[in-house]
Amino acid sequence: MSILPQEELVKKWESEQASLRQQVVEEDTEDWQRCPDFTGLERVGGVDLSFIKGDDVNACAQLVVLSYPDLELLYEDSQMVTLTAPYISGFLAFRETPYLLEALQRLETTQPSLLPQVVLVDGNGLFHYREFGLACHLGVLSGLPCIGVAKNLLQVQGVEKNEKHQSQIASLQKGGESFPLTSDSGKVLGKALRSSDSSTKPVYVSVGHKISLDTALRLTHSCCRYRVPEPIRQEMLKHCCSPAGCRNKWIFNADMRSREYLRVHFPTAADT
Numbered sequence: 089m090s091i092l093p094q095e096e097l098v099k100k101w102e103s104e105q106a107s108l109r110q111q112v113v114e115e116d117t118e119d120w121q122r123c124p125d126f127t128g129l130e131r132v133g134g135v136d137l138s139f140i141k142g143d144d145v146n147a148c149a150q151l152v153v154l155s156y157p158d159l160e161l162l163y164e165d166s167q168m169v170t171l172t173a174p175y176i177s178g179f180l181a182f183r184e185t186p187y188l189l190e191a192l193q194r195l196e197t198t199q200p201s202l203l204p205q206v207v208l209v210d211g212n213g214l215f216h217y218r219e220f221g222l223a224c225h226l227g228v229l230s231g232l233p234c235i236g237v238a239k240n241l242l243q244v245q246g247v248e249k250n251e252k253h254q255s256q257i258a259s260l261q262k263g264g265e266s267f268p269l270t271s272d273s274g275k276v277l278g279k280a281l282r283s284s285d286s287s288t289k290p291v292y293v294s295v296g297h298k299i300s301l302d303t304a305l306r307l308t309h310s311c312c313r314y315r316v317p318e319p320i321r322q323e324m325l326k327h328c329c330s331p332a333g334c335r336n337k338w339i340f341n342a343d344m345r346s347r348e349y350l351r352v353h354f355p356t357a358a359d360t
Contacts, residue, residue, distance in 0.1 A: 094174070094176065097174070097176070098176060098179070101176070101179045101182055102218070104182075105179075105218050105220045105225075106218070106220075108220060108224070108225065108228050108229075109218065109219060109220040109224070111228045112214070112219075112220070112224050112227070112228060112295075112296075112297055113297055113298045114214070114295050114300065114301075115299075115300050116298075116299060116300045116303050117233065117298040117299070118205065118206075118233060118298070118299075120205065121233070121299060121300070121303045121307075126156065126157070126307065126310070129156045129157075129205055129206070129307075130155065130156055130205065131153050131154070131155065131156060131162065131202060131203070131204045131205050132153070132154050132155075132156045132159075132204055132205070132206055132207075132208065132307075132311060132319050133151060133152065133153045133154075133192075133204025133206065133207040133208065133232075133319060134151070134152050134153075134154070134207070134208045134209075134210070134317070134318075134319025134320045135149075135150065135151050135188045135191065135192075135207060135208075135209055135210065135226070136149075136150050136210040136320060137149050137150070137169075137184045137187065137188065137210075138150070144171075144175060145170055145171050146168065146169070146170055146171075147168070147169055147171060147187075148166055148167070148168055148169075149166070149167050149168075149169050149184075149187040149188060149190075149191055150164070150165070150166050150191075151163075151164065151165045151188065151191035151192060151195065152164045152165075152319060153195070153202050153203075153204050154318060154319055156311075157310065159311065159313075159318045159319075162202055163195065163199065163202045165191045165194060165195065167187070167190075167191065169187045171183050171184075171187075178216070178217045178218070180211065180221075180222055181220075181221065181222040181224075181225035181226070182225075184211075184222060185222065185225045185226050185229060188209075188226055189226060189229055189230055192204075192207075192230050192232070203232075204232065205232075205233065206232065206233040206234070206235065206299065206307065207223075207226065207227070207230070207232050207233070207234045207235070207296075207319075208234075208235050208237050208308065208311065208317055208319045208320055209222055209223035209226055209234055209235065209236050209237065209296055210237065210238075210239075210320050211223055211236055211237075211238055212236040212238045212242055212278070212292070212294055213227075213234065213235065213236030213278070213294035213295045213296035213297075214236070214277050214278060214294045214295045214296075215236060215238070215242060215244070215247075215269055215277040215278035215292060215294035216242070216244065216277075216294075217244050217245070219277065221236055221294070221296075222236065223235060223236030223294065223295075223296025223297070224236070224295075224296050224297055226296065226297075227296040227297020227298060228297055231298075232297070232298070233296070233297060233298040233299045234296030234297045234298070234299070235293065235294075235295070235296050235299060235304040235307065235308060236278070236292075236293065236294040236295070236296050237291050237292070237293055237308055237316070237317055237320060238291065238292040238294075239291060239292075239316060240292075241253070241280075241292055242292070244271075244277075245271035245272055245273070245277065246270075246271050246272035247269050247270070247271065247277070256280065257280065257282075257288070257289075257290055258288075260280075260282035260288070260290065261282075262282065262285050263282055263283060263284040263285045263286075263287075263309065263312070264281075264282070264283075264309050265281075265282050266279040266280055266281045266282065266290075266293075266305055267279065267280050269292065269294075276301065277294060278292055278293055278294030278295070278301065279292075279293050279294075279301065279305055280292055280293075281293050281305055281308060281309060283308065283309055283312040283314075283315050283316070283317065284312050284313070284314055284315055286314070286315075287314065287315035289315060291308070291315065291316060291317070293305050293308050
């Protein structure tokens, strides 16, 4: 890959984002999405990319597929990757999408029956500077319904982590309640979701591709046992093996499994 000066690279990426943004579908496209209990949905995916401590180039790309509604592990793929694109704020997808897309393509080639019907992405979708975050990028390129689920608030288009925002969070009394993330222009870019009764800190849900915001919100909540939805966070206890030998340890889903992979294979690894 040829290396462009950052200013030229930003212009190139902005143009690509604008072109791909036009392909995003912000409404329900699948029959299961229109059912109150998501009848017909059997496989939910989660993707994440975690870095080695002190290293912003080498990372673990993780894909997991869980059964729905039981949220049991059906498939996992962990790969160490070397990122070639530079980090530029607002363009994270150009660094990470290729490796997450490759994981989905490997699954489609080797075990197509396990391909997820929807993917929860550890990051944002339309809730983004140019309304085209990682979940949108992956969704458009993969053709799969995708949902952005961010653990931290991206302060963008007039949405700020201010007193008003904190007051709105405090108004969420139980799991499933939410409030809109509205831009200066009045457009709702996503929603802050209190995902469980036990957690007062919300997650930020936005459309990635081929799903409506309301459906994305309902599905995300239905996948939550704790604050972060299971395809992205941890699920259950299982006996599993490491190079050091077999022992009891957590089975993690995308976010936690990628970090666990780094801890096992790279002892100095730490959470990003």
